[in-house]
Structures are given as structure tokens and as C-alpha cells.
Amino acid sequence: MNQLLRNYDVYLPCPCGSGKKGKFCCWISSGKWHKKKSHFLLPARPAENAVDRCYLKSTLDCGGNISREHYISEGVLKQLNENNVLQADGLLWIDGTANLPTSAFTSKILCEKHNSLLSMFDDTAIKFFKLLTEFENAFKDPHAVPKSEVYLFAGEDIERWMLKTLIGFVVSGNTSKDRQPLPKTIDESWIPILLGQKDFEDRVGLHYKITKDKKIVYENSFAFLPYSSEKDGNVKAAQFSLKGWDFEFMMIPTLGLDPNVIYRPRSIILRNSIMEKIIELSWDDPKYESVLIFDRVGQTAQ
């Protein structure tokens, strides 16, 4: 765990942003912090209702009508879209890169009840990407007052946002390979994982891809690149690139160890010689403790 978090004053507001004091929130014991993953209050007995186009209809707990869902969170897109230009690629209906409005990324794939249930993942992802953007901006701004800070997220919630986004792209028919549409089929075993009833297997879920000597991308770009299985053509993984942050999300275990692909990082550290900006991802299984360090220039010591 990072020193900044280890030494964090437990009587200050919790670094997870709950508003509670750390001691009564994510602080575990001396120097140890853990943000619990979100839990849904699922009914003991389902509503016995399945809305036809809802991808959670197998739960028999649908409610309301089918609704228009942003299969990539609107709030995340809006951050990319600050200059009203959103660049996207990796989508069936785009040849190369296109500038698009956020409304282009909607589809009727969830009932109203399930849409609102899953929106907590969008809130978490919005916070997460907003912080990354603020951090980058602080390193670019020569007048910013140097300030080290740390924030804490439940890694599993970021991971489940990626699962939700992957499912959304697949079931809405927006994934393609060589300009051909891929099947709209998802593995039903993903549903209990999304709902938190089952855990991701080891080596399944969130990865970070390190590109050596990569120039920071400040463009408002977004790319979603699906990977499909050779066997049945179904999508099993995707690369999410947001403003140059390259996450890989896999629903099949990664084999072998590519030293440039980090599974479930514990700390994401942006730093220069005078400050550190840190996002800690806590995981239920404490064995995940890789640290990603990004050295930033643009602000130097006085």
C-alpha cells in the first residue's frame, strides 16, 4: 500500500469520498485501508417479470419499461466531450475515427429498474475518470499549487463498470471485427458477477496495458476494441482507451505473463519531483498489490 494512504489521518474525511471520517469508513487497522465493493439489495423473491430486451431478464426481476441506456456512461463520455468533440473508434458503424455526440452511444438494452440499479457503476467510473483528468491537468498547469493527494476506490466496482460496458456494447450489436458484426451473445455466467453474487476468477477482469515511452494523449479520445474468441466468435474481452489510459478487460483468464500487462493494480501513481497524485484500488483479495507509476513533467521544483 502507498505511504500516502498508510499515513493518512483517520480522522479526516475518508479518501473514498463517502464524507464519513476514515476511521469509521474504509480504515481497517493501522495503515490498512479497504473500500468494500458495492452491494445490491436484491429481493429475496424476484418480481417474476422479464422485460423482453433487458439483458438482465433472466433474473426475472425486471421493472418498468425498456429504457434507453448509455452503454458507455454518459458522464464519462461528457468528460471526453468537453470541447463538444468526442473521438471514437472501434465501433461497427464508424470507419476509422469519428466525432460524435454522446447520444450516439445509447441502446434499449435494460429495463428501467435494472438501468437505475446498475447506475452506481456509472457514478464510480465518472469519479474515477474525472480524477485521472484532474490529476493530468494539475501536472500540466504551471500555476497549480503542488499538492499530493490520494483517493480510494473498490477495484471490483471499476472492474464491474467495465463488464457492464462490455455487455452493453455486445448486446446492443455494436461490436465488430473486420467491419463485420460480432454476435450479440453474452455468457450468462457474467450476470451473477455483474450483480456481485459471484467473484471474478483469478486473472479475469481488469488489466492495465503499459506502453513503453508512450506520449501522454490529452485528446478527448475514446476507443473500444473488442476481442472475440476463435471458437464461437463471441466477444470475451476488450481494450478500453480513454484519453490515452489503456485498460484491458478480459472475461477469459490471461495466460502467461506479459510483463507489460498488469493485472488488478493496487496503486496508480502520477508523480513528478514535488508531488504525487494517487488512486488506490483496494481488492477483496489483498494479494493484488502491483503499483503503476507514471512520471509526469511540466511542473518542476522552485
Ligand SMILES: [Zn+2]
Ligand atoms: Zn471510505
Ligand SMILES: [Zn+2]
Ligand atoms: Zn430488467
